[in-house]
Every structure is written in C-alpha cells, then in structure tokens.
Amino acid sequence: MKRVLLTIEYDGSGFYGWQKQNGMRTVQGEVEKALAIVTGTECEVFASGRTDAGVHALGQTAHFDLNVPVPISKLADVLNSLLPDDISIKKAKYVEDDFHARFSIKRKCYEYKVYIGTRKQALKSRYQAWVKNPLDIDKMIKAGKMFLGKHNFQGYCASAATVSDYSRTIHDIRISKKGEMIIFEVEGSGFLYNMVRILVGTLVDIGRCKLTEKSAKEALDTQDRSKAGVTMPPNGLYLKWTKY
Amino acid sequence: MKRVLLTIEYDGSGFYGWQKQNGMRTVQGEVEKALAIVTGTECEVFASGRTDAGVHALGQTAHFDLNVPVPISKLADVLNSLLPDDISIKKAKYVEDDFHARFSIKRKCYEYKVYIGTRKQALKSRYQAWVKNPLDIDKMIKAGKMFLGKHNFQGYCASAATVSDYSRTIHDIRISKKGEMIIFEVEGSGFLYNMVRILVGTLVDIGRCKLTEKSAKEALDTQDRSKAGVTMPPNGLYLKWTKY
Numbered sequence: 445m446k447r448v449l450l451t452i453e454y455d456g457s458g459f460y461g462w463q464k465q466n467g468m469r470t471v472q473g474e475v476e477k478a479l480a481i482v483t484g485t486e487c488e489v490f491a492s493g494r495t496d497a498g499v500h501a502l503g504q505t506a507h508f509d510l511n512v513p514v515p516i517s518k519l520a521d522v523l524n525s526l527l528p529d530d531i532s533i534k535k536a537k538y539v540e541d542d543f544h545a546r547f548s549i550k551r552k553c554y555e556y557k558v559y560i561g562t563r564k565q566a567l568k569s570r571y572q573a574w575v576k577n578p579l580d581i582d583k584m585i586k587a588g589k590m591f592l593g594k595h596n597f598q599g600y601c602a603s604a605a606t607v608s609d610y611s612r613t614i615h616d617i618r619i620s621k622k623g624e625m626i627i628f629e630v631e632g633s634g635f636l637y638n639m640v641r642i643l644v645g646t647l648v649d650i651g652r653c654k655l656t657e658k659s660a661k662e663a664l665d666t667q668d669r670s671k672a673g674v675t676m677p678p679n680g681l682y683l684k685w686t687k688y
Numbered sequence: 689m690k691r692v693l694l695t696i697e698y699d700g701s702g703f704y705g706w707q708k709q710n711g712m713r714t715v716q717g718e719v720e721k722a723l724a725i726v727t728g729t730e731c732e733v734f735a736s737g738r739t740d741a742g743v744h745a746l747g748q749t750a751h752f753d754l755n756v757p758v759p760i761s762k763l764a765d766v767l768n769s770l771l772p773d774d775i776s777i778k779k780a781k782y783v784e785d786d787f788h789a790r791f792s793i794k795r796k797c798y799e800y801k802v803y804i805g806t807r808k809q810a811l812k813s814r815y816q817a818w819v820k821n822p823l824d825i826d827k828m829i830k831a832g833k834m835f836l837g838k839h840n841f842q843g844y845c846a847s848a849a850t851v852s853d854y855s856r857t858i859h860d861i862r863i864s865k866k867g868e869m870i871i872f873e874v875e876g877s878g879f880l881y882n883m884v885r886i887l888v889g890t891l892v893d894i895g896r897c898k899l900t901e902k903s904a905k906e907a908l909d910t911q912d913r914s915k916a917g918v919t920m921p922p923n924g925l926y927l928k929w930t931k932y
Contacts, residue, residue: 455810455811455814500811524808531810532809563776564773566699566776567697569699570699570773570774570814571811
C-alpha cells in the first residue's frame with residue numbers, strides 16, 4: 445500500500461460539488477469511479493476540503509491509498525484517460541503513510557473573479573461573478589486588512605456551519621484589476637463554510653458603498669453575520685492551491 | 689407591429705441547442721419565455737439557423753414581431769434582466785416587415801477552436817476541442833482552398849440532413865494559431881447540417897496526417913462522406929456573425 449496525493453483541476457459548473465452524493469454527479473464520485481477501474485477495488489479519496497456546486501478548482505488536492513502496482517509516473521495519464529473532460533489530474537505523487545490531504549494542510553489559497561461591466565457576458569457566466577457598477581479598489585484593499593491574522597470568523601460563515609472552533613488565520617488578501625476583472629486572492633490556514641464567498645461579498649459591498657468598513661468590523665468583532673456583506677455566488681470561486 | 693432583429697450571445701453548453709423542444713432547456717425556449725413576459729403574449733422567434741446542443745454563439749441573429757410599445761433602445765436590457773446568465777442579447781434593432789433572419793441572410797461566419805497540447809484543460813473543456821498532437825497548419829491551409837467557391841457539399845454533411853439542394857458557397861476559410869489554440873474561421877452563404885464540424889474535422893485529419901488531401905477532394909467531388917474526415921465535437925464551435 446502506498447499513499448498517493450493527487451492535484452486536481454475541475455470545472456465545477458457541471459458538478460454537485462466535490463462530495464459524493466447518491467445519484468448526483470460529483471467530483472469525488474467521478475474520481476473514485478476512475479480509481480475503481482484502475483485498481484479493481486473501491487477506493488476512498490480524501491480532499492483538502494469540499495467545494496460547493498459550481499465552485500471550480502485549479503489545484504484541489506486529495507489523497508488515497510493505492511494497492512496495485514501502477515507506476516506513479518503513469519497514474520495521472522491513466523486517470524485522465526478515464527475521467528470526464530471537466531476533471532483533470534495535474535499531478536500524482538507518493539506521500540508518507542500518515543499524510544492526510546485535509547489534516548496535514550498548512551495553507552490554502554482561493555481566488556475569486558468578479559467581472560465589472562454593463563455588458564452581460566453569457567459565454568463567461570459560469571466562471572465569474574458579475575457586478576455592474578465600478579468598485580473602489582483602494583477602499584477594498586484598506587478594508588481587507590482587518591481580516592489578516594487570527595480571528596473568530598463566525599460572523600463570516602454560513603449559518604449551516606457547525607464547528608467547534610471558528611477561529612481561522614488569514615495570511616494574505618490580494619486584490620488586483622485585470623482589464624474588466626477584479627481578482628481577489630485569499631490565503632489562509634483554512635476556511636469555514638462559505639467564508640471566502642462572504643469575505644469577498646463584504647469587500648465588494650464596501651467597494652460599491654453598500655456597506656461600511658465599520659459594519660464589516662462589527663461582524664468580525666461580534667460574530668454578527670447580519671453586519672457582513674452578501675455571499676457571492678459559487679461560479680466566481682476557484683480553489684487555487686494548497687500547501688503542506 | 690414592428691419586426692425586431694436580436695443579436696444573441698450564448699454559452700451552448702447548458703442548452704439542448706437553439707430549437708425549442710418540449711421539456712428541454714433550449715435557447716429559443718428561454719428567449720421566447722422572456723419575450724412572453726415583456727409582451728404579454730406568445731411570441732415566436734426565428735433564428736438565422738439552428739445550433740446543436742453544446743454549440744455556442746457570439747452573434748446568433750433572430751427576428752420576431754413586437755406588438756407592444758417597448759422602446760427599442762431598452763429592449764436588450766429588459767430581455768437581459770429576464771434571461772438566464774448564459775444568454776445575452778447584445779443588440780436589438782428594427783428591421784423591415786419582410787425581413788427574415790434565416791431567408792434574408794447573405795453571409796455567415798463560424799469559428800472553431802482546437803486546443804493542441806498534452807495537458808488536459810478541465811476548465812476550458814466546454815469551449816474548445818482537444819487534439820493531443822501538433823497539426824501541420826500549412827498543409828491545412830493548402831487543403832482548405834479546395835472548399836472555396838460553390839460546391840455540392842453532400843459529402844460534408846451529416847446523413848440526417850435532408851435538403852433538396854446541397855450546394856453551398858464558401859467565401860473564406862482562415863486558419864490561425866494563437867498560443868496553443870488553432871482557430872478555424874469559415875465564412876459562407878449558408879451551411880448544411882454538421883458541415884462546419886466535418887469541414888474542420890477533415891482539415892484536422894489532414895493536419896495530423898490521418899487523411900490525405902486527395903481523399904478529402906474525392907469526398908467533395910463524389911459526395912462520399914466516408915472519404916472526408918471526422919465530425920468535430922460541438923463544444924469547439926461558435927456561430928460568430930451573420931450578415932444581411
């Protein structure tokens with residue numbers, strides 16, 4: 445038995461998220477199906493974290509235990525030939541037996557794309573959020589600084605999230621403009637349910653003057669979700685990379 | 689009553705093609721649904737031509753008769769606000785009462801995108817075809833010239849196509865390389881069922897030395913479909929523009 449770590453790219457728009465669900469098309473389901481063909485047995489895959497329906501990944505990571513002698517250098521190609529077009533294994537490598545894609549993680553980076561413009565972009569609608577009015581980037585960059593460091597982010601997660609510890613560390617937030625696109629990159633130790641989408645939504649609401657920085661700070665200090673901004677839609681979100 | 693011509697962009701990957709079908713999500717169905725809300729009555733929309741499931745449009749055109757006094761300058765915005773994210777009305781303008789989006793057409797241009805590379809691109813799989821081996825562009829450009837002008841294209845259409853006249857005129861074929869992408873642009877008077885996908889597939893097969901130019905010429909001269917190349921998948925195809 446050898447533990448293997450996969451780096452996976454997927455287009456989230458055709459999946460009911462990462463996690464296996466009966467009768468639904470999910471990324472985990474498809475990867476496990478391909479692995480079952482390769483290994484001849486059922487094979488459970490553990491990801492760095494779930495992604496929701498519509499959320500994309502450029503570099504999701506997931507581990508599993510390989511019980512057959514497939515050469516590791518060929519594994520990605522073999523899996524890619526079995527997987528549907530909207531999932532791609534970018535890398536496969538051996539890791540230690542006690543490695544865990546979720547629990548061994550040190551850092552994770554999400555990217556969020558917001559298209560700013562009056563013209564509807566039908567052909568890109570699955571891959572970006574859309575805001576019609578210009579956003580004040582300087583204001584967003586300034587406000588973003590409040591999230592850096594370790595905080596209780598209960599005010600910045602979906603109410604469905606039930607965890608024992610709401611504290612997470614944000615290492616960096618970068619906001620940049622590329623043509624009509626504003627790109628948010630959020631790097632942290634880990635994230636609560638919907639946390640990146642609410643963080644970005646709060647910054648967007650500040651950038652379009654729908655919310656004050658003061659209110660966002662209150663949400664952070666008092667864990668009051670109602671003081672933070674909107675939850676952005678899933679289609680603009682990309683799990684960019686993980687670090688172990 | 690005023691006849692209106694719409695220019696429409698759509699992401700074909702979420703539709704069972706242009707044409708209305710009971711119980712299926714189609715572009716025509718969605719546009720007519722939005723128009724019914726605006727006009728308060730059923731409203732039939734006539735396109736420049738159907739597109740198949742998975743085929744995209746940057747500039748599909750379609751006409752309908754407007755019976756309510758909605759200002760034409762507002763019509764695109766009103767429709768866009770009612771339409772799903774993957775359909776966008778780019779323009780709405782009045783045309784003559786005897787204008788017909790299909791029968792008045794003079795010229796039409798399709799674009800076909802082929803990604804050349806060994807790396808699977810999961811996040812672009814809905815928007816391009818994928819060929820692993822390099823293509824000989826000069827060979828394809830040279831072979832493409834045989835299609836220019838008026839020909840009987842029965843050897844270059846799906847067998848399901850039943851029309852009385854198989855002759856069509858191709859005005860131009862442009863083949864260019866942009867990074868890892870090869871882009872085919874085909875301009876003509878009109879096209880038979882699957883004709884662009886078979887034309888491009890034939891050139892691709894010539895470009896990867898799976899088919900000779902001689903065989904392609906035979907398909908053109910003798911209307912023998914089996915001498916032409918593969919039918920490319922729908923996802924690389926875009927209806928780019930129409931001219932009246």
